[in-house]
Amino acid sequence: MNGAAGGAAEPGELTLAGLRQRLVEFAAARRWEPYHTPKNLAAALSVEAGELLEIFQWLTPEQAAAVMSDPERAHRVRDEVADVLAYLVQFCTVVGVDPLEALAAKIERNEHRFPAPGAASDVNPDVG
Amino acid sequence: MNGAAGGAAEPGELTLAGLRQRLVEFAAARRWEPYHTPKNLAAALSVEAGELLEIFQWLTPEQAAAVMSDPERAHRVRDEVADVLAYLVQFCTVVGVDPLEALAAKIERNEHRFPAPGAASDVNPDVG
Amino acid sequence: MNGAAGGAAEPGELTLAGLRQRLVEFAAARRWEPYHTPKNLAAALSVEAGELLEIFQWLTPEQAAAVMSDPERAHRVRDEVADVLAYLVQFCTVVGVDPLEALAAKIERNEHRFPAPGAASDVNPDVG
Amino acid sequence: MNGAAGGAAEPGELTLAGLRQRLVEFAAARRWEPYHTPKNLAAALSVEAGELLEIFQWLTPEQAAAVMSDPERAHRVRDEVADVLAYLVQFCTVVGVDPLEALAAKIERNEHRFPAPGAASDVNPDVG
Numbered sequence: 001m002n003g004a005a006g007g008a009a010e011p012g013e014l015t016l017a018g019l020r021q022r023l024v025e026f027a028a029a030r031r032w033e034p035y036h037t038p039k040n041l042a043a044a045l046s047v048e049a050g051e052l053l054e055i056f057q058w059l060t061p062e063q064a065a066a067v068m069s070d071p072e073r074a075h076r077v078r079d080e081v082a083d084v085l086a087y088l089v090q091f092c093t094v095v096g097v098d099p100l101e102a103l104a105a106k107i108e109r110n111e112h113r114f115p116a117p118g119a120a121s122d123v124n125p126d127v128g
Numbered sequence: 129m130n131g132a133a134g135g136a137a138e139p140g141e142l143t144l145a146g147l148r149q150r151l152v153e154f155a156a157a158r159r160w161e162p163y164h165t166p167k168n169l170a171a172a173l174s175v176e177a178g179e180l181l182e183i184f185q186w187l188t189p190e191q192a193a194a195v196m197s198d199p200e201r202a203h204r205v206r207d208e209v210a211d212v213l214a215y216l217v218q219f220c221t222v223v224g225v226d227p228l229e230a231l232a233a234k235i236e237r238n239e240h241r242f243p244a245p246g247a248a249s250d251v252n253p254d255v256g
Numbered sequence: 257m258n259g260a261a262g263g264a265a266e267p268g269e270l271t272l273a274g275l276r277q278r279l280v281e282f283a284a285a286r287r288w289e290p291y292h293t294p295k296n297l298a299a300a301l302s303v304e305a306g307e308l309l310e311i312f313q314w315l316t317p318e319q320a321a322a323v324m325s326d327p328e329r330a331h332r333v334r335d336e337v338a339d340v341l342a343y344l345v346q347f348c349t350v351v352g353v354d355p356l357e358a359l360a361a362k363i364e365r366n367e368h369r370f371p372a373p374g375a376a377s378d379v380n381p382d383v384g
Numbered sequence: 385m386n387g388a389a390g391g392a393a394e395p396g397e398l399t400l401a402g403l404r405q406r407l408v409e410f411a412a413a414r415r416w417e418p419y420h421t422p423k424n425l426a427a428a429l430s431v432e433a434g435e436l437l438e439i440f441q442w443l444t445p446e447q448a449a450a451v452m453s454d455p456e457r458a459h460r461v462r463d464e465v466a467d468v469l470a471y472l473v474q475f476c477t478v479v480g481v482d483p484l485e486a487l488a489a490k491i492e493r494n495e496h497r498f499p500a501p502g503a504a505s506d507v508n509p510d511v512g
Contacts, residue, residue: 039192049177050434064167082234106210178306295448305433320423338490362466
């Protein structure tokens with residue numbers, strides 16, 4: 001799956017494929033692969049998404065909109081975003097899915113499912 | 129935030145920055161932006177991560193390892209991966225976080241926190 | 257653990273202990289116990305909690321407050337509440353925890369942690 | 385909703401209705417009710433269910449089965465069970481749902497949906 005998560009990257013350029021490679025090496029150096037089963041990684045992804053949500057759970061809409069102007073909250077947001085993305089990429093690596101291709105295919109399906117000048121309903125469907 | 133999620137991309141190349149742009153246009157064309165608050169998107173991300181986990185919840189380790197050899201399950205996995213990534217990217221867009229930079233910074237912190245030839249413990253920390 | 261989840265109940269009375277017994281018999285009659293490991297049930301509980309949250313994810317505060325006046329949403333709410341409680345009770349059964357005792361102990365700890373005339377902060381701690 | 389979550393309880397007896405009352409008083413004494421909207425409580429419930437799952441995410445089936453023999457893990461399990469139950473009860477209070485009635489109704493529906501001597505399939509449906 002060389003380059004599968006972002007095409008051929010320039011050296012030093014920040015790409016999903018490059019980060020995926022660093023995560024693979026990070027886990028291998030620490031012999032963590034046995035823990036990285038699809039089921040465990042899906043659980044860990046869900047746990048981390050919950051930790052991101054936790055930052056917002058008691059915030060008013062106004063406080064939530066200003067979350068990044070609070071340095072401590074901003075740090076937590078970046079940290080949880082990184083954890084969610086890390087586990088998503090690691091999950092995709094072990095099951096052999098290219099997350100960028102999966103998302104591109106889903107956007108195309110949704111462009112047919114939800115024709116463009118559609119009015120917003122009160123329930124927003126998957127991938128808006 | 130030009131190019132913030134993956135550097136300058138070639139036209140037609142599949143990058144996180146390119147998909148982010150398509151998601152922004154998709155939501156704008158349907159006037160879904162008012163729903164896309166940080167709190168709502170964090171909730172939606174968590175819900176979708178739960179749907180990915182749901183595929184695995186009753187599977188044995190062997191069944192989970194072979195998840196992609198079942199076409200129906202493989203489709204659901206790709207679909208939920210796409211939803212998680214879509215909401216993560218949309219969340220990052222509204223709070224102004226670059227997910228690739230956040231992950232790169234986290235990997236660097238973890239390389240110090242968990243020095244490389246460390247023995248695997250039975251609790252695997254964040255970002256393995 | 258006779259009566260562990262709610263004391264001695266009158267016949268026909270609706271108690272957590274009585275429902276727990278029905279769940280035990282339900283799973284046994286269908287030979288589902290092998291699937292009901294602590295890890296699987298914790299995952300299922302988390303998945304169902306996500307499905308409850310899904311009902312609310314795009315709702316405004318006003319719509320969320322009126323959720324039970326929409327019959328279809330009201331049915332979904334009751335259904336997801338039942339699923340969350342079912343998996344919580346089943347989880348507690350397999351690990352041997354009495355959920356009512358656990359909650360009573362936690363309330364007592366919190367009465368010390370958060371002395372009563374405390375001002376509400378903008379982050380609401382566990383069990384409020 | 386007097387006694388709604390478990391019938392008339394003896395003084396001192398541990399019932400869901402009694403604990404619900406203590407949670408109502410706890411939140412009122414700290415003026416936390418404004419935070420306790422249905423949407424916030426559904427989010428908090430999901431977050432706490434994730435924290436329960438976190439205990440298990442990297443455990444082998446054998447380690448997970450023995451979770452309560454590790455005192456530190458056993459304490460965390462009881463603590464997270466309490467949090468999940470607390471938020472579930474608080475959610476039910478604000479939306480006016482009796483969790484015991486909801487669960488009883490669901491068990492009855494499932495007894496029809498999954499007739500008793502049914503073989504276990506590899507996907508265990510809601511409320512097993």
